[in-house]
Amino acid sequence: MNNQIPYTTFNDKSQKLCAPGNAVEFIQPWYTPISTTPENTGIAVGGIGNTFTLTPLGSTPNFSFIPGIFIDNNSNEFNFNDFYVSLADANSIENLVIRNFTELKHFLSFYPVSCQNAPLLNDSLSELQLLTKIKLALTEGNFYSENKEAFKRWNVEFSEKSKALLTSDETCPLTQVNVAVDFFNGLLINSSAQSLSLTATSSHTKITAIESASIDFKALYPMAEFDYHVFETVSIKRKVVSPVVKGDKKLCSLPIHWNEFELINNGEQEKTVTLVQSLKNLLGSTYHKSRPSVQDSACYLSQNPIKQKHVKHQFSYQSERAFTGVCLSSESPYASDIDGDVVFGIDVDQQAIEANKVTVTVKPSLYSNTEEDIILDALQTGRVNAHFDSGIYTAREALSAIVCIQVVLKPGESQSVRFSQVMDHSKIHLQDWLSEKAYVQYYRDHSKQNRAVAMMEDIVPQIDAIEGRIVERQNGFYEIAKNNFKDQQKALKFSTMAMNTLSFLAESSVWNVEDKFLVKECVDYPFFNSLDVYFYGSYSLLYLLPEIDGCVMKEFAKAILAEDSTLRRFWEYEDKPNAQLIDPKFEGVRAIRGAVIHDLGDPLIFNPMLTVGTMLKNGKISHLNLS
Template identity: 25%
Template sequence: MAITNQIQRFYTLRGKKINDVYVKNRMGVHNQGHYLSVSSPQTIAKQGTLTLSMVLSPSGTVSGLIDAGSLIFLNDNPLQLASIPFVRIDDGDACMLTSFEIDSLRNPDDFPLPENYYYPTVEQKNVSLSIATPLAELRYRLEKTEITRRIVSSLLSKTEQFLPASVEEYEITNRSNSPQTVTVVIPMPSLVNIVRKISRPREQDYTFLGSCAVTGHIHETFTRDGIKGIRMGSSFCDDRMVIAVPERDDLLIDLQEAFRLRNYNQDLVINSDGRFHHANPIIDGNDYGAAISVTVTIAARATVTFPVAKVLDFPMQKYSDNVSIPRRYTVDFPDVSTRDQLMAVTALRNYSEWLKRTIKIQENILFSLGLSSTYRDDKDGAIMISRLLFNELSYLLSNASVLDTKGQARFLECFDYPFNNSADVDFYSKLLLAVFPEIELDLCKKFVDSINDKDDELRFYHSYISDPVSQQHYLKELQDSGREIGSDIHIYAAKKSEGAVYHDLGSLTFGNPLRDKSEYTWYNTSYWIDLFPKLALRVLRDAKYTGKIDFITENWETLKKGFNYLISLDFDGDGIPEGRAGEVRNTYDNIPFAGVDVYDANLFVACLLAMIRMAEITGDIAEKERFEKMLGTAQATYDKLWYETTGKDGQPMAYYITCTGVQGEGRNTDVFTDQLVGLWQWIAMGEKPFLPQERVVKLLKTIFVNNRTPMGWATARKEDGSSVESDQGKDVWIASNYVLAQMLDFYGLESESKEVYRMMDKIIFDHGNSLNTAESVRPEYEKQVGEKVAGPHYIVASYPRPGAIYDILFLNAIKREWDLNPDSSFIESEKLQVIRSEIFNPQ
């Protein structure tokens, strides 16, 4: 029970509340007009590792498979239900460990009388679930027995993070005054040689509809190194799955080599001793799984636990360009003939250490939060922040598109936008730096190297990319007009300008993730002005937090080249690049900017400071002096955005306006929430703020009051608090809300900060978005076509940018360090390394 208490305190739903959160209050997907995002499967756990994991639903069913960046929906109800364990106590009736309402099945492919195929389920009032990602628990209270199904992940283990296995630990408590004989049957559908169908061929997302194979099944039992299990394979591929349990004197184990997924209770009949009644032949035309029965006698008022390992041995990561890349774990388990079984042995031997280390890291996070003045006396608040932090770990399991034998990894922006490591997005998150710093450094290096790339091949952008008719019309109009080819940069232009930073490292739509070519085509990002500032800050940040200062020295010449390209986009010579007037210039690609804009200005000032610091590190005095001179000019231009006025309620407002406009046109006094992003990241790497504290406090108060909506703080609001025109401006971006919350906290506005976090917690955990954090949500409830009532809606899910929440851990520690050493110019790398390692690398 001690472990259960450790997990359930972070987030627990009981009885009817589960249905309220995941069904009644479920957040819908916003129809953007030109695009409707994927409705991600609701999730409480992901069983596996980077690039390969199974999605576990709130009902305890396997509802999806994530394989090398592809999200495969497993919507077939018999398949899902075939992953549900059942239990029999003494000579009573069998009961499935789920509250899934079997008699509600209504799909054409379902059984006409489903109650004839399945055992009764547990009443929802007797079910609870807890989430502390990557851990989860499902608990079932029967008449005199309580059963916990605990999901244990290797993700935060010390040496087996990349093992494609998970362990389910079953904890059974006898609440009666007499011994009980309990049989638990753990079935698992075979996902080997699964059939994938592209779910939306006209869209860019990387999602599939999956169904189990009905031919070629090869199943066999095995005993090895103290465990017993079943291998599920296929005559058509090398992929295999294993389910296994340890041999123990107190456990009676029986193995069912195969059962038909659509014949659950008949094929899994058990005798009075808990053994399976009969074997089932494998006949083509059926989908199959395998099952293990475990029978144990439990003394009165006693508890027994046993683990079950589930292993996915899918050695190759396969992509749309027919490239296959071996997975990382194949290095550790080179013997193909025994690999799957040895992985099961490893999982069952070491899972208790996985669990212990995961809980230790979670305790470190909670302890670290408790050191801050904000949460020292607010245990509930610290628990809330902790679950928000844990939740973002799911990104590592869901979005990884490749992990090769050298440890190279890539991660999707999301399944809707299958670009690898979009730089404008990844900038916000320290998740990789915290958990896998070597992967983070490798990715950062790829973007530095991209500065030297040049590709003059012309391509179409935006809506033209997939519209041959529009392409033809444009080329004719271009010829007739006599305009220069490539001058319409967001329609038809070169792929990549030398000096520019890649937007991404390739799209899965076009091929494998290790091609390292930017393939975002909605806009031409060679002219975006936020990519290099984010990269410069990222390089310095990564070097300081890892202690690899040589990373700066080795890349300094390339960074200077990237900076010089960026400054060439300062067309009006005011010291801050503004890009091309009237054209998309940054990650907010739906918001019109003109002249100097507050988002990029704040980033650019922080970028100049980063370049100055790196020039000091490299000993490049001439460049340091050049950057310092440019800093003065840039700060003077930035300061022109400052605006003080009186709000509609008569209260003072003070903030940097959205943009200056050009020659009197396009000046925009909207209040932009994400206007301190450069300052935020600068402070979070142990550097002193570059804006006056009084000014920052004023603008934070203005944003907090003016930009609030029923669902959080909108990206922008007009100065009277009303809605802006652009959809991105209207929306509530989770990451920018996290940045706002952290800056409010850092500058002493603690109660306001907590309000922002509470709203984000509500979005994620009150609306069934666990392990699927959205990029943004609509500011108010809306009623879309086909919906009966107005409700909340998100834009895209499983997004990396909300990893911005991880900076709360670093900012809190940095604030404490400044309190101790207020006269220091900056916090040394050694101290930053300690902050990270004390939390994420427990000894």
């Protein structure tokens, strides 16, 4: 794996990193904050203003890509990096077993294949007898040839690997096994497969979740690395990267990230590794306040799945890499808080595909409530197909999509696999202010319907170079720190802290096409650019994108000259216009010319002019410590 994290002091077992600490929760008599614990805290993933939180446990407990809004997902209802892995011996006739005898018989009633010129299934066969009969047909090498015309008639989908094997030798046992696995579509599985969810907090009941003690985690924003200690003979490492590069506005703004897996066979036998990513389509969703009347920006998501549309997408680049994935969209006629498109998929070395070392398959559409069963089938067979087992589809059902890669590793071999993901949710809608996110300005030549695909095809070929620039700047900062600290351990800690501070900037900001840049103080106190906090917090923006910090200062300069004689109250008197004030300072005109404002608004009570803020601009508020 190239371009790994060059240094960090934030590294340990996920179990330890996510264990409760000694700090007392900040609960006040007048306010109970949103629960924040080591278990639901992590690194921001995605470009600035387009992020979700990824924890060392592999969960995504909240996200902030709806501008200004914090969506609470502590229930693990969805996961934006939902990965699974299985390890199995090489496919063989001996390893095949029937997953569910009743389902297999039902399947064969629709697709009655033949064996030795007679129907494979008859009512007198037991499960063992039927399996023995299937294995005999595969051993004799005539399963495909005897049913070839039927497969065409039934439009059976064979993987690229199966097609290549059929071209080479359609009678050999390996070809027969792959054909059978594809045809039976999850009903005939590899008995040696060991399956795991790579999310320690996974709620699935049929797929075992990895233990947090088996994950080593490290982070140096915008990168994180997982080292999974789950299989004796095969090592699995994962790198997560967001395109946040110092001085590059375009890359910093993009709603893209990628996960690279490195697989190494340290054993003495050939092994097959299958990686699966599943993603729910959240397009059409809306949010609602989790605590009505409370001054915070915490909300829950309500899915509204109407006319969700999923299609396969492929492209090649640099004559040596191939991307295969799925584009998620919605044709709903109704307004929502999450719109746009999502594209995710796998890109690998074209030579590895041609050599049958890797096989990439996708299932563009499946019902979200069937997700676990289909994932498990994929892990136990190493593939999926595009068939949507829809039954009576009304276009009101929640859909998911799956991408799957099977990797064959000989002893001592390694393989790198990359999953990339674009989440194009460009709308900014804060009260009366309607705008678009900053990255839209770089893709004006593309329609809204194909912008996500354009971003994917633009950035994926640059990933290695982008990572190189990230590591170069991380090392450059560390060198400066080492030259300014006598204690080199302090230099290391300082550099780690400084880099990881950028994660807060990415997940708490709203950034539009005109470079209006709003940094939310926190979910509990959701004011944009609160001047006391922003003064200290702006150092990270000055380092990353100094031009954008200048834009923020212009907004404050305009606000100082603004006037608004509207009389209003604040604090506990904001919704009590007739209550007796305990102090006249809790009422005043909204803005006095020459006074410095406290903030640039908040996401739920927002002034589109960005000139007067949420709290009073009357010269009576002073938090900034300049001493």
